[in-house]
Amino acid sequence: MNNGMTHFDQDGQAHMVDVAGKRETQRVARASGYIQMNPATLGLIASGTAKKGDVLGIARIAAIQASKRTSELIPLCHPLYLTRVAVEFHLDHQNNMVECITTAETFGRTGVEIEALTATSIALLTIYDMCKAVDRGMIINDIRLLEKKGGRSGHWRAPEESQS
Template sequence: MTLTHCDSSGAASMVDVSDKPVTTREARAQARVLMSRATLQAIETNALKKGDVLATARIAGIQAAKKCSDLIPLCHPLALSKVAVDFALDSDKSAVNIETYCKLAGRTGVEMEALTAASVAALTIIDMCKALDMAMVVEGVCLIEKSGGRRGHYVREET
């Protein structure tokens, strides 16, 4: 396997995608923030002094997807046509589950944008809740599905 972000001498290099066809590219990613039951309840009842945690985390995730090329070296700046950040509260595991979705018509995929959105949404939840719970943990950040492009459709197997 050849690394695509290295030139012939091994130096970091941005991949030239100008010859690739424009196709619809989509990606979904996820993350989970584990926390105390009291913190989860405060999020659910919107009882934090900093404001609505999930609304703020949603905006942060969307912004992060749009700024991915500023954060991740060698990422192409992309004209995203859709970014979604959704949350599910899991009282059994005392967690907030995050799922993100990114879409565009372009020459390169949106996996990094979806992953960045999930990561930053999770970090925003921690930032907004850290006064209540310093022991929160982000886990399970991963790509769960992607489509479009040369490699086709990928769906993560359940683990």
């Protein structure tokens, strides 16, 4: 019995979901997450004076690369032709955090939620990597799906209180 889990067959064996019978539609997913740090670390990022260079620029490129390689990282994930990946960063000086919001889009038979979540995760890990020499105590948290559109399940949005 698979208990509604799509990546397991009726015998409980893992398998890649067959999407051949699904209709191709425009699919969009948005994900977000935060990395909290010391005020001085956020200052280095904001001023562009981190020793390793443009932290947010490199994190943006890493996120886009990661979204394109998601199927190589996540077992049973379909490789997708992405039509757009956008990565935004918001600096929160009051809480010493950088928020990352990633949007992934495709026209296809399966959604792009995992690509958006992977991109967000890798962007935040890249920020950590680039700043760890000055702040090993950074905390990555609250990585989540904000919204998805397209396909049979239609439009889903996270409850308002959990949105940024």
